Amino acid sequence: MTASISSHSEQNVQHAPLAGVIGWPIAHSRSPRLHRHWLDRYDLPGDYIPIPVRPEHLSDVLRMLPKMGFVGANLTIPHKETALQIADIITDRAALIGAANTLIFHEDGKIHADNTDGFGFIANLKQHAPDWSAARGAAAVIGAGGAARAVVASLLESGAPELRITNRTKIRAEQIKAEFGAKVVVYDWAQIGNMLDGAHTVVNATSMGMTGKPPLRVPFDALQSSALVTDLVYTPLMTDFLTEAQTRGCTVVDGLGMLLHQAAPGFERWFGQRPEVDDALRQAVL
Numbered sequence: 001m002t003a004s005i006s007s008h009s010e011q012n013v014q015h016a017p018l019a020g021v022i023g024w025p026i027a028h029s030r031s032p033r034l035h036r037h038w039l040d041r042y043d044l045p046g047d048y049i050p051i052p053v054r055p056e057h058l059s060d061v062l063r064m065l066p067k068m069g070f071v072g073a074n075l076t077i078p079h080k081e082t083a084l085q086i087a088d089i090i091t092d093r094a095a096l097i098g099a100a101n102t103l104i105f106h107e108d109g110k111i112h113a114d115n116t117d118g119f120g121f122i123a124n125l126k127q128h129a130p131d132w133s134a135a136r137g138a139a140a141v142i143g144a145g146g147a148a149r150a151v152v153a154s155l156l157e158s159g160a161p162e163l164r165i166t167n168r169t170k171i172r173a174e175q176i177k178a179e180f181g182a183k184v185v186v187y188d189w190a191q192i193g194n195m196l197d198g199a200h201t202v203v204n205a206t207s208m209g210m211t212g213k214p215p216l217r218v219p220f221d222a223l224q225s226s227a228l229v230t231d232l233v234y235t236p237l238m239t240d241f242l243t244e245a246q247t248r249g250c251t252v253v254d255g256l257g258m259l260l261h262q263a264a265p266g267f268e269r270w271f272g273q274r275p276e277v278d279d280a281l282r283q284a285v286l
């Protein structure tokens, strides 16, 4: 075999492909369990491990991993934005979102950065609410952090005619409007109830409602029962926000599926098998 290896499958002749999730801290990540489940299910060689990396070491580590047999990695807090400054190739969607969650290490040493969070968000809704379509009406997004940016990008790409957004710190929502364009309408945090009036899709993209944090309390009076309501928080699976929306007759989708679906494109690139997101995977990750 020549020094230049042309594909991951050829690489497997020498060693099983390695991938992992890089964060600081990283112990809480569910990604290793998720990828292990798929590796076992498809009986594939390879491994996926948690990699704790301090922010100041990210660049060194990313340049070293391919030399150690890694074919790629996922990124989590606090590395998702910084990785874009290190990567050699950045997909349009990662550039638009301003963050990367999936890296592919090319044979020539180049680091390819992608963001699959928006893909995961939409795939989760399509799986659990097959009749839902973003194009059918206005979307209302609560929150304007990194996760919200991926949600906004994917809803606009999926044809949402209007994208309403509100955030405790209004300037972050205004920044999103400045970057994502005229379909984005910024609401004051105090006007959150009005934002839901006539909305077809409603998303909690804040961390509120997560176990140990205060719940997200929203005046739901203007919410129509035909709306689809989803929460990016998945601990607990049924947040107070979702429970209240369900009481009002809305279709609700929990946030765990976004985590599962965002992992699929990376797994397919690294290990050569398109993985299925199903109930067995959900149970393995829970």
Ligand code: ATR
Binding pocket: 142, 143, 144, 145, 146, 147, 148, 167, 168, 169, 172, 205, 206, 207, 208, 214
């Ligand atoms: P992520 O990458 O998960 O989106 P983030 O960028 O830190 O993380 O964003 C967290 C989001 O939750 C933000 O919209 C944040 O609002 P601010 O921009 O005002 O900080 C929101 N959030 C977190 N705690 C909140 C709280 N107690 N009340 C209102 N919003 C909150």
